[in-house]
Amino acid sequence: MLPPHRARRAAGLLAAGTLGLSTVFLGAIGTAQAGPTGWTFSESNSPITVPSDVCSIEWTITGGAGGFGDTNLRGQNANPRIVTTVVAPGDQYTLVPGGAGADHAAGGQGGTNTVGQGGGANGDIATGGGGGGAASLVLKNGQVFLSSLAGFGGGAGGGAGGHVPDSPSAAVITDFATTPAPGVAGPGSITGQGYACEALNTPPPAPEISVVPGPGQLSVWGRSGGPLGPGPGVAPVTGYEYSLDGGPWTTVPGGATHGMATPLLWLTGLVNGREYGVSVRVTSSAGPSAASAVKKTTPFERPGKPTGVSAKVGPSELTISWSPTAAPGTYPLTGYQVWAFHGDEVDGFQVYLCEVSASVHTCTAEVPAGVDYAVYVEGVDDKGNVGDYGWVNSAVVPLGDMPATVPAKDADLVGASGPITTVTAGKTVVLKGSGYMPNSTIRAIAYSTPTELGVFVTDENGEFEVTVTIPGDLPAGAHSLVVTGVDPQGDVRHLRVDVTVSASGTATVTEAALATTATATATATERLPNTGFSAAGPLVAGTAALGLGAGLIVASRRRPSA
Template sequence: MRTASPARRAVGLLAVGAIGMSTVVLGAGAAQATPTLEPFAGTVSGDPGGQDTRITVPAGYCAIDWDLRGAQGGASDGTPGGLAGRLQGTTWVREGDQYLLQPGEVGGSADQPTGGRSGSTTSESITFGPVTTGEPGDSGELVRTSGGGGASAVRHGGTAEGLVLMLAYGGDGASSQGWGPLPEGGGRGYNVFGGGTHAAAGEALESEWTAGGAGSIGYEGVPCEYSPEPPVIQHALPTGADAITVRFWAPNDERELDARADVTGYEITLDGGTTWRPITPTRTDQTPALTVTVTGLDQGTYPVAVRATSSIGPSAASTVFPARVVRPLGTPTGVTASVGTSSIRVAFEHPADDSGILGYTASAFPDAEWEDIQDTWPTAGAVWCDAQADENGCLIGVPAGYSYSVVVYARGEDGYIGADTAPIVTEVVPGPQQPAAAPAGDGPLSTEDGRIDQVTPGEEVVLTGSGFLPFSTVVLTMYSTPTPLGTAVVGADGTFTATVTIPSGVAAGTHALVASGIDDSGAPYALRMDVTLTGATAGPAGTSGSTGTTVPTEASTPGSAGSTGSGEAGALAFTGASVVVPGVAGLVTLVAGGALVLLGRRRAAR
């Protein structure tokens, strides 16, 4: 019998009278030591006929090598019947698969020219699928013919009604006149391979017309060569104060037939692979993802990995995924949020149990569609302020013109954070007022090229400044007659950058460029730079001119703080903050209607 490795060979499968070829390419894997397996091999014969044998694939086998021989046709008055077909090949199997073996019976002689049976199958019992029994011959006086031999068939599922997986057909019956074996003279054995015309070509399926005598079916199990593929961990997250929930993907080959052993279970390690314990994961959806929760753990960080088990040994371990079991942090209470100039002052009480808390974060997100503000918003999500563990509040700078939802949460070690408080919705936050006269300034205003002393009408100037409350709005104005230049939103580092256009129609002379807002404490704060306007119509010294109309830019209107835009003639273009803060855990996702909203309203603790 052949025992070729399934890694090199595959066999065509016969279904409803047709054999089709299939080739499987094995993935790389670690070969396992040969385990002690239950013996799985044998040969069943069609003598005596009418016998069926059911076999079940035991653990540790991935393929079966088959050798099928059909039964010879019956003899007639000394003329032997036709030889039957022989079919050899290999099929992939898995533990628990069942097969019904039905060896062919030699066709009856001319004295009793019955067609040979295929196991217990008779011509009367065939209702579908290929004909496996021989046709009867003729016991007449002139020409006596014998019956055709029965086919040897393997049926899937272990029952006589199962689909024919493989078969080797029987030989034709003989004729007493020496004409046989001929289809016209004796009972037909349906001597065609593949249920159609000829045997399929290729190494995996080999056939020949050499079988004589009773039919037979030989089989020999081929042990699995490889353990399963390793699972893939999706996440390992703390659950409560003493548990970790692990979600992982089952091996890719869990449902495939190849030289890898079937998955029989799973194990988990919490110490990087030194020790393993069995787990019973559950599948909660239609994906291959499995979930398991391990409880009774002490606080600490655990290197988590999972692996599959099989009859020949475990798979390789998945990638190690660190998971930390921590005591849940307490949630602040008594939260209040009061709006001020481009800011929200948040106050709160510490939780009764403040163990493990290193500080607090107040987070605010605007009542606005994210798609309308994302291009000019100063962060990747919510704006925030941090408080120390012994503080009871902080001041959040916010772009003016919106109402906000405010939450507070505690921060612990390694970026661990507690639960949000219930959100508080504020009133619309007002922006800074434009001073009636140029303030003296708390510091120098500058440009991207440093301080300048001359400007011309229509010139674009990139203004820069620092010292403002992060995320607050800054109003830009040209004095002495107040001429709005636009607004800007401060970045997380307290700086802003804004492009403005010096308006036309302003009298030549000395003017002041001023950025007005608030500082870290919420107090008014302004930066100033004096410049000389040249190339313009002469006017009273120290004025910005009294002719011409200036239209505020879009950014100076409520509901659009921090956006860029330009006004009518004489209006000044600007840009919002160029600083984007990394580490913010706000996430943007699609919601019904196509609107984008921020899911995460908190940032990771810095």
């Protein structure tokens, strides 16, 4: 049986991942770039310190070229990488050019650099390879900040050029490469051009927020406004402030580090059932932004969990009983909803059972037979909020009465080696089929007068191959052999073959079965009587509660469609 947490579908406001340092994000945090300054540098100036009037650098970083292969096959020249990043006055960088790979004739060793990172691979001497070039690196605080690509060695066995990933903290504005003139070999290089800081005199735009209620608390989500960032001259975001019910502005801890996957703040210690208005603004060196629109939300306690849940099985039905919740929650309890789940999230199905008023603590509903269920009972308040659930595992629901008349077929019932051609009263016959719910109960029946031939269980693929005895007193005339059960979606499935029995007791097929089934077989295991009730297992719709961080974020779930 599926554990309760696997059978739930959670809904919430979690965003997919944290906010990355993309070009759009740089705009959002107010990074600005004016024209070039007179400050330039190369690797010979290393280490460099960013002057006070520089806010970005356009770097040109070229890795080492690959060495020649045998028969004078030229190694690859590394393409220079031209990349612009945000920097801050006073930042220090160390420039580490990559060495070229050795030629095949000189041993084919890969190129290196002074920090031993991003070295080129050695060439394969046996196949005439030259060494790969080493990456050129820009270091910040001893760690790789930016890296170039490097050239591959020449020849069939040329070594790969070295490379090291950029640091996640490298706030890249633009990044593209150009191709150098052909035939230029040698070590890598690093040069740069500083760009001046633009005056940032405009506060950021107002943030966009959402507020989600929980028990005695609110979580506030949002970010600085503007679909593509604030634009030129806008000061970077330094933090956030909030106001509750029009009160004073209060600083949100954490500064400007909030991402999309975590709330800006939690407001706790609030009164359930009381409406609160929340507004947020952004702070910056140019002053605060305008306030966001006020979001009004009411904290509340969900209905408590029903206790003493029990499930009694009957022919194609479940009778569920429970004790009322001792904690109705903030809003009046209006009723309970009951649903069941069989299987897992891949092969299972859900069945909506019933919805009753708050004064009723039992209900009976028809369900597909032959399987067991996890049954859930939840309280619902007058705002549509669904409470925590009580649950219980049921026994296997038995089949009920046999259909009084021969049912229409969904597919042909066949024998051990294909279509059934003859059967004899009082003798055995092999019945075979597929398309049923795995490990579910099926029943074999002979018609016109319904006569049970046996109750069995399908295998893990929903298939069966069983042996039954044709009744010895089967009268002459038209008859049908039927196997009935439920398919993987919980719908009734009938396999059938029609026969005519002669006075001598030998039956012949009047409507040949044309389909054959898979060869996998199931062990025939007798089960309790079962029903064959034609009911689908509708999926339960709506949202569940999702706990986030310090508290529980609650979303409502409406009654699912039957």
